[in-house]
Amino acid sequence: MSEVVYVSKSRLERVQGPLRVAHLPGESQPVFYSVHGAIANHYKVDPEKLKESHSSTIDYVISATAG
Secondary structure, eight states, rough: OOOOOOOOEEEEEETTTTEEEEEEEEEEEEEEOOOOOHHHHHTTTOOTTOOOOOOHHHHHHHHHHOO
C-alpha cells in the first residue's frame, strides 16, 4: 500500500438551517454552502426563511468531477 500523500484539513460550521461555512485549505476566504432553487424546493426550505442563497455542496461536487 502507498503512503498517504495528502490529508485535507478543513472545518465546516453550520450557521443556521442549510447555511454552512467551510474553511478550506488553499482558500483565503471561507466558502459558503446553502441551497437554492429546485434544491431548496426539494428540501421544503421556506424562501422567506432563507436569508442567503448559495451554491449547494452538490454543485461543488459536480463542478469538481466535471473539471
